[in-house]
Amino acid sequence: MPASMTPAQLRQSIRRGEHRGNTSGFAPGHVQCNIVILPAAVAGDFLRFCQANPKPCPLIASSDTPGDAALPLLGDIDIRTDLPGYRIFREGKLSEERQDIVELWRDDLVTFALGCSFSFEEALLADGLEVRNITEQVNVPMYRTNIDCRSAGPFAGKMVVSMRPFRAADAIRAVQICTRFPSVHGAPVHLGDPALIGIDAIGKPDFGDPVSIAADELPVFWACGVTPQVALERAALPFAITHSPGCMLVTDLRNSQLAML
Numbered sequence: 001m002p003a004s005m006t007p008a009q010l011r012q013s014i015r016r017g018e019h020r021g022n023t024s025g026f027a028p029g030h031v032q033c034n035i036v037i038l039p040a041a042v043a044g045d046f047l048r049f050c051q052a053n054p055k056p057c058p059l060i061a062s063s064d065t066p067g068d069a070a071l072p073l074l075g076d077i078d079i080r081t082d083l084p085g086y087r088i089f090r091e092g093k094l095s096e097e098r099q100d101i102v103e104l105w106r107d108d109l110v111t112f113a114l115g116c117s118f119s120f121e122e123a124l125l126a127d128g129l130e131v132r133n134i135t136e137q138v139n140v141p142m143y144r145t146n147i148d149c150r151s152a153g154p155f156a157g158k159m160v161v162s163m164r165p166f167r168a169a170d171a172i173r174a175v176q177i178c179t180r181f182p183s184v185h186g187a188p189v190h191l192g193d194p195a196l197i198g199i200d201a202i203g204k205p206d207f208g209d210p211v212s213i214a215a216d217e218l219p220v221f222w223a224c225g226v227t228p229q230v231a232l233e234r235a236a237l238p239f240a241i242t243h244s245p246g247c248m249l250v251t252d253l254r255n256s257q258l259a260m261l
Contacts, residue, residue, distance in 0.1 A: 007075060010027050010250050014081070014084050015082060020247075021246070023141050026124060031115070031184070031253040032118045032250050033115065034114040034115070035112070035242060035243070038109070038110055039106075039108050039238075042153065043066070043110040045155055046110075046112060049155035055163055055189065056149065056224060057114055058114055059113075060074070060183060063111045066109060067108060067109060071251075074249070074253055079111045079249070080100060080101050080102045082160075085098075085099065087241065087243070088104065089237065089242070091238060092232060092234065109241075112228075115181075115258070119183075119258060121164075127177055129173065131164055132212065133208075136211055139207075139245065140163070140246070142161065142162045142163070142208045145159050145161055147161075147200045154236075157227070158198075159223055160224040161199075161221040163202070163219050164219075165213040166217060166218060166220055167214075167217055172186075174220060174227060183258040188221055189221055189222065192222070194219055207245045
């Protein structure tokens with residue numbers, strides 16, 4: 001499937017079941033979003049959780065009203081069908097993964113679209129930096145850490161981070177570039193020794209795939225949009241839905257609209 005598809009064309013392909021899996025590299029120039037879908041009864045608490053933890057949970061858009069499957073700010077979207085993969089949580093446990101959630105949709109559900117690292121990956125590539133997970137054509141490695149998130153209502157837990165390796169000079173440049181994109185996780189939260197943030201096995205990510213790290217490279221860690229899934233596990237809600245890791249909502253919003261000059 002060509003990466004040159006427009007966001008609308010890609011979403012239509014996903015609706016038809018023609019595209020499944022990672023959306024990294026598709027619809028270049030456009031914002032991709034992590035998705036969290038919750039009952040309205042806890043949506044206010046989750047909004048406060050996002051506001052309290054803007055690096056792992058940068059809020060881009062949310063439903064206008066409960067039960068509304070559209071996100072008009074982001075394009076002609078039906079959130080029930082327009083992701084390549086969905087995760088269903090019941091009582092805080094991952095119970096199943098689905099290709100659409102039409103049969104599960106309810107009138108009380110509220111959708112939150114959160115910024116995704118794929119946007120700043122494009123900025124890194126544009127500056128001539130290599131992004132290893134793209135080079136190796138795998139999903140970015142993601143890890144649970146010992147970094148506490150600020151709690152809000154039932155939502156709490158540890159931050160999840162994504163990792164990309166760079167030589168020291170390139171790592172500094174990556175920090176400078178990503179600082180311009182606070183709406184998509186912003187600057188890294190840690191560089192260097194993964195043990196300092198509670199990661200014991202860099203070659204065994206909790207989510208995604210491992211990537212190679214050269215002897216002269218540092219692992220660089222960014223706050224990650226899988227963090228809300230950890231918060232959902234801890235909150236043990238009766239019902240919640242997220243994207244499958246790497247399977248994002250591809251929007252009509254352009255990455256350049258999120259950059260701070």
